[in-house]
Amino acid sequence: MTALSPLPLKAPARATDDQYDWPAALTAQGPAREEALGRLHQFLLRAAFHQVSRMSRPGVGRDRIDEIANQAADEAMVCLLSKLSTFEGRSRFTTWAYKFAVLQAAVEVRRQSWRDREIPLDESYVVAARGSTPEEHVEASDLASAVWDAIDHVLTPHQRSITVALLVDEVAIDVLAERLGTNRNALYKTLHDARGRIRTHLQSTGHLHSASPGGAR
Numbered sequence: 039m040t041a042l043s044p045l046p047l048k049a050p051a052r053a054t055d056d057q058y059d060w061p062a063a064l065t066a067q068g069p070a071r072e073e074a075l076g077r078l079h080q081f082l083l084r085a086a087f088h089q090v091s092r093m094s095r096p097g098v099g100r101d102r103i104d105e106i107a108n109q110a111a112d113e114a115m116v117c118l119l120s121k122l123s124t125f126e127g128r129s130r131f132t133t134w135a136y137k138f139a140v141l142q143a144a145v146e147v148r149r150q151s152w153r154d155r156e157i158p159l160d161e162s163y164v165v166a167a168r169g170s171t172p173e174e175h176v177e178a179s180d181l182a183s184a185v186w187d188a189i190d191h192v193l194t195p196h197q198r199s200i201t202v203a204l205l206v207d208e209v210a211i212d213v214l215a216e217r218l219g220t221n222r223n224a225l226y227k228t229l230h231d232a233r234g235r236i237r238t239h240l241q242s243t244g245h246l247h248s249a250s251p252g253g254a255r
Contacts, residue, residue: 055081060131064122079115081132085139086110086146093147106146114142148210188239197232204229 055077063074087107094103118138125134189198203209204225215221 055132056130058131060135061122061125061127064119075115078118078135079111081135082114082118082139083107083111085136086114086143089140089143090147093144106150107143110143110146111139113146114138117142145210145212149213149216184240184243185236188236192235192239193232197228197235200225200228201232 058074058077060074060078063070064078065071066074087103090103090107090110094106114135115138118135125131189201193201200214203214204211211222211225215225218225
């Protein structure tokens with residue numbers, strides 16, 4: 039009787055991204071961790087590419103989208119690894135990781151859209167913007183005039199520049215922070231203070247009702 043040839047051994051099936059034990063692999067040593075890092079980057083890159091493609095303006099080429107997506111994936115990976123110890127397993131690791139890629143992709147798209155554009159922050163821009171912006175963004179009304187009056191007269195030059203850049207010219211806050219050598223929290227604080235001054239001015243001129251004691255604000 040002729041002996042049967044042994045069947046070829048099949049390679050073990052590779053776990054899907056959802057089945058993969060990411061925390062264990064990423065905290066391992068040697069080749070196991072290197073494989074996990076490469077696999078994680080590919081996952082983040084796919085997520086970033088999808089988001090960049092969705093957000094990019096018409097006419098942006100595939101090479102440019104690839105470049106932005108790769109940069110977003112790199113940044114997302116650095117951020118994710120720095121916060122790996124905070125993953126509590128309440129959701130799938132891939133769901134958690136996906137958020138890093140999507141957020142960073144959005145940041146990179148906004149940053150790239152301003153890469154070759156000048157950000158005007160001087161006083162002359164603020165005065166010039168006053169004549170056209172209300173017509174473009176709000177109805178020509180007494181309230182709009184009062185808001186611009188507040189911007190011109192009750193804000194500091196720094197508050198005025200930040201307010202116009204973020205709210206009127208819609209500069210991405212990450213881009214503005216990078217150009218000014220500051221951070222998002224500092225800009226949010228400046229904007230918060232500026233809005234408070236504008237609100238107080240509008241209340242004093244009767245354009246905005248003051249909040250009732252204990253009422254909603």
